[in-house]
Structure formats: structure tokens, C-alpha cells
Amino acid sequence: MFDAETTALLRAVLEDxxxxxxxxxxxxxxxxxxxxxEAASKGETSVDGLKQVGRTALGQGPILRD
Structure with missing residues (x-):
């Protein structure tokens, strides 16, 4: 698992x-x-890198909008 600081960073990136x-x-x-x-577990720890992974996932993910 990740330490508290990394967990807080990941949560903040997700919310952003x-x-x-x-x-x-x-x-x-x-x-x-x-x-x-997954990206963090493979060593990606930069905020910008994690946000890019998240944005890419958001564009590809199972989004069900009205």
C-alpha cells in the first residue's frame, strides 16, 4: 500500500x-x-502524470451520462 502522503495525493488527483x-x-x-x-503502483508519482492518466481513463471509461 501507499503511505498517507501518497494516498492523499492520489485522492486529490482523483477528485480533480x-x-x-x-x-x-x-x-x-x-x-x-x-x-x-495502477500508474502509481508502477512508479508514476508526479501530479501532472497522474492527472494525465486519470484524464485518459475518464475519456475511455464506462461513463453513462444522461
């Missing part, structure tokens, strides 16, 4: 990337979170 995604769109948020966690 998903700011326009409803909190009820759990599939999209889960997909983005999964991709961010």
Missing part, C-alpha cells in the same frame, strides 16, 4: 480529474481511480 463527474457515477470514478492506482 473527476470534478465534472457526478458522485453517483461510480463506474466512471472507479475506472479512473483504478487507472490512477
Amino acid at each position: 480529474v473527476c470534478e465534472s463527474v457526478s458522485c453517483y457515477e461510480t463506474a466512471a470514478r472507479t475506472h479512473v481511480a483504478s487507472m490512477i492506482l
Whole structure:
């Protein structure tokens, strides 16, 4: 697992990337979170890099909008 500082960073990146995604769109948020966690586990720790991974995932993820 990640230390508290890294966990806080990952959470902040997720919230920033998903700011326009409803909190009820759990599939999209889960997909983005999964991709961010995967990137972090492979060594990506820069905010910009993690945000890019999250944005890419958001564009590819299972988003169900009305």
C-alpha cells in the first residue's frame, strides 16, 4: 500500500480529474481511480502524470451520462 502522503495525493488527483463527474457515477470514478492506482503502483508519482492518466481513463471509461 501507499503511505498517507501518497494516498492523499492520489485522492486529490482523483477528485480533480473527476470534478465534472457526478458522485453517483461510480463506474466512471472507479475506472479512473483504478487507472490512477495502477500508474502509481508502477512508479508514476508526479501530479501532472497522474492527472494525465486519470484524464485518459475518464475519456475511455464506462461513463453513462444522461
